[in-house]
Amino acid sequence: MFSPAELSLESADRELERRVAAFLAGQHFPSFRNVQVGAQSGTVTLHGRVGSFYEKQLTQECCRRVAGVIELV
Secondary structure, three states: OOOHHHHHHHHHHHHHHHHHHHHHHOOOOHHHHHOEEEEEOOEEEEEOOOOOHHHHHHHHHHHHOOOOOOEEO
């Protein structure tokens, strides 16, 4: 069983994942939609492949702009 604080943190992590994924999907790079997003306590983890090193760097910079992202892995 989870405490109310743990459930709140879990829902905040899911909300951060959703916002980061939505922000990436809204960009003009189709390969960004292939990136999976995970979050835990403000640390966002990205998994997947993009088309180039430039797109990788751009993906990371886009994710850093989303409110609530403390660290990016």
